[in-house]
Amino acid sequence: MNSKATAKAAKTAPLKKVRPRKTLGQRILENWQLYLLLIIPIVITIIYKYIPMYGIQIAFRDYKANRGFFGSKWVGWYWFERFFTAPTFQRMIVNTVKLSLFSLLWSFPVPIILSLAINQLRFKKYKRVVQTVLYAPHFISIMVVCGMIRIFLSPYGGLINLLLGTRIDFMTVPEAFRTIYIASGIWQDAGWGTIIYLATLSAVDPGLYEAAKIDGATMFQRIMTIDLPELTPMIILQLIMSASGLMSVGFEKVFLLQTDLNKVTSDVIAVYVYEQGIVDHAYSYSTAIGLFNTIINIILLIVVNNIAKKAADVSFV
Amino acid sequence: MNAKSKTGLHGMSDKTSDIVLVVLCSLIMLIIAYPLYYVIIASVSDPYDVYAGKTFLLPSQFTLEGYQTVFANKDLLTGFLNSVKYTVVGTLYSVIMIYITAYPLSKKDLPGRKLISIFFIITMYFGGGLIPTYLVVRDTGLLNNMWALFLPGGVAMGNVIIVRNYFENNIPKEMIEAAEIDGCDNLTTFLRIVVPLSKPIMAVMVVFSMVAYWNDWFTALIYLNKAQAPFPLVMRGIVITTEGLASMTSGMSYAEANRIAELVKFASMFVAAAPMLIIYPFVQKYFEQGFMTGAVKG
Numbered sequence: 001m002n003s004k005a006t007a008k009a010a011k012t013a014p015l016k017k018v019r020p021r022k023t024l025g026q027r028i029l030e031n032w033q034l035y036l037l038l039i040i041p042i043v044i045t046i047i048y049k050y051i052p053m054y055g056i057q058i059a060f061r062d063y064k065a066n067r068g069f070f071g072s073k074w075v076g077w078y079w080f081e082r083f084f085t086a087p088t089f090q091r092m093i094v095n096t097v098k099l100s101l102f103s104l105l106w107s108f109p110v111p112i113i114l115s116l117a118i119n120q121l122r123f124k125k126y127k128r129v130v131q132t133v134l135y136a137p138h139f140i141s142i143m144v145v146c147g148m149i150r151i152f153l154s155p156y157g158g159l160i161n162l163l164l165g166t167r168i169d170f171m172t173v174p175e176a177f178r179t180i181y182i183a184s185g186i187w188q189d190a191g192w193g194t195i196i197y198l199a200t201l202s203a204v205d206p207g208l209y210e211a212a213k214i215d216g217a218t219m220f221q222r223i224m225t226i227d228l229p230e231l232t233p234m235i236i237l238q239l240i241m242s243a244s245g246l247m248s249v250g251f252e253k254v255f256l257l258q259t260d261l262n263k264v265t266s267d268v269i270a271v272y273v274y275e276q277g278i279v280d281h282a283y284s285y286s287t288a289i290g291l292f293n294t295i296i297n298i299i300l301l302i303v304v305n306n307i308a309k310k311a312a313d314v315s316f317v
Numbered sequence: 318m319n320a321k322s323k324t325g326l327h328g329m330s331d332k333t334s335d336i337v338l339v340v341l342c343s344l345i346m347l348i349i350a351y352p353l354y355y356v357i358i359a360s361v362s363d364p365y366d367v368y369a370g371k372t373f374l375l376p377s378q379f380t381l382e383g384y385q386t387v388f389a390n391k392d393l394l395t396g397f398l399n400s401v402k403y404t405v406v407g408t409l410y411s412v413i414m415i416y417i418t419a420y421p422l423s424k425k426d427l428p429g430r431k432l433i434s435i436f437f438i439i440t441m442y443f444g445g446g447l448i449p450t451y452l453v454v455r456d457t458g459l460l461n462n463m464w465a466l467f468l469p470g471g472v473a474m475g476n477v478i479i480v481r482n483y484f485e486n487n488i489p490k491e492m493i494e495a496a497e498i499d500g501c502d503n504l505t506t507f508l509r510i511v512v513p514l515s516k517p518i519m520a521v522m523v524v525f526s527m528v529a530y531w532n533d534w535f536t537a538l539i540y541l542n543k544a545q546a547p548f549p550l551v552m553r554g555i556v557i558t559t560e561g562l563a564s565m566t567s568g569m570s571y572a573e574a575n576r577i578a579e580l581v582k583f584a585s586m587f588v589a590a591a592p593m594l595i596i597y598p599f600v601q602k603y604f605e606q607g608f609m610t611g612a613v614k615g
């Protein structure tokens with residue numbers, strides 16, 4: 001057996017040598033221009049992405065500007081303990097989880113339903129118009145969106161109050177905060193979210209629709225039997241990605257929509273990280289809270305990924 | 318056969334379904350577009366008529382005072398010009414970075430390609446977080462420097478992957494081989510063949526970068542000073558807090574100040590939103606294409 005294998009190798013080896021293979025060194029040298037192009041992105045990434053990652057260790061130190069990342073005193077879990085015993089700790093955790101969980105539950109299905117509907121539109125020009133309009137809010141600054149929310153919800157001549165005939169100051173009602181956040185989020189991003197699904201659906205073989213039509217399937221049946229199965233892997237992929245970011249709420253929007261009176265529901269970890277770090281200069285404390293948040297996200301990513309892998313194995317392969 | 322397809326299981330013929338679908342989509346378009354339309358109407362109407370609910374469909378007592386005030390106000394005008402500058406420089410920087418990263422990574426025979434890819438992809442999932450990044454920006458002397466808006470973002474890796482896949486799938490290999498046989502080196506091939514042949518995806522990258530920098534305000538809030546604030550950040554003093562309004566209504570009567578304040582709120586929102594809303598439809602047809610090539614091989 002062994003001698004057979006070596007004989008085979010001996011047979012093929014000279015054949016390969018006909019075309020002289022370049023050594024690794026030669027190939028690297030040959031591509032020097034490509035490495036040159038990569039130098040700038042790599043250096044910037046090291047400085048602004050990797051050094052901050054290394055700097056996370058100030059979460060375990062008492063950071064002092066004159067001592068830097070590594071010279072500051074080691075304090076272990078001190079900042080984490082302080083965070084866990086903070087008076088608003090429980091409220092922040094609950095608010096963060098509730099806000100992102102409800103956000104995911106309400107927002108996630110919308111682009112899927114929209115794309116299934118848009119995909120069935122037969123007049124190409126109308127379809128294009130629908131898509132253009134639906135994408136629009138995605139291109140608007142969160143600042144403008146939050147400005148619109150505040151103005152529309154104002155008790156003094158705000159659009160919503162005018163339409164409802166009421167004079168409610170929604171921005172001061174804690175119970176209204178999550179609804180405002182989620183509804184405006186759907187308004188802004190659901191349309192944009194259809195792109196990935198529409199792109200997936202564009203790969204469906206038109207012959208399938210023709211065959212289904214001949215078999216007498218209605219539009220609804222065609223969606224359920226052709227489109228939805230085609231989308232399922234993408235839906236699962238998107239779900240994994242959204243679920244892993246469960247603890248990272250849209251900081252900018254919460255920050256802009258928070259008022260003293262709705263803090264009961266709008267107080268989330270991300271805003272606390274900003275207030276402690278940038279406003280109060282409690283660098284180590286803020287970093288520790290941010291790290292805590294990141295670790296939960298990583299755990300979620302691993303857990304959800306494993307669940308999806310198992311589920312996908314069962315139902316698809 | 319034919320009769321069956323006209324009255325299917327759910328009792329709806331294709332024609333009825335089509336009509337239902339069009340009505341439904343039109344309704345959704347209305348929900349999306351109306352708030353934006355209302356902002357435009359309100360920005361040119363008398364605020365007291367807006368208060369009274371007289372401007373649901375058309376402007377009332379047409380006026381351009383809101384826009385005049387926006388561009389006469391020093392803070393807002395400076396903010397606008399700052400935003401233009403940041404958007405132009407940022408987009409140039411960002412697109413160049415995406416291209417010089419994507420091209421080498423699209424070369425399958427580049428030694429170390431996989432390792433370098435992983436090096437960049439890690440930054441998509443892990444980061445130093447707000448404060449460690451802030452401290453590095455501060456220690457590299459970028460506080461109150463425009464470049465603090467661009468450099469800490471590193472390379473937009475999601476976009477790099479989309480562009481890399483476009484290079485791999487949409488640029489004919491024969492063209493590149495022909496160029497190499499003609500004696501072009503990597504850099505010449507890149508500039509003469511790859512860049513000109515990738516215009517659609519470049520247009521998408523330009524729009525994505527423009528939108529990101531035009532709409533950004535938080536990075537500026539952390540790293541820049543007040544005089545360097547971009548338009549959305551100046552706007553914050555008008556539509557979110559009200560501290561920015563005093564400078565444009567000083568010396569006015571209460572009623573007049575109120576009037577101008579309301580007009581400026583709507584006008585500034587329109588000024589902030591309009592440029593990007595005008596631009597994106599031009600590259601819209603490439604979005605799906607870009608996402609598709611990006612999705613095939615994450």
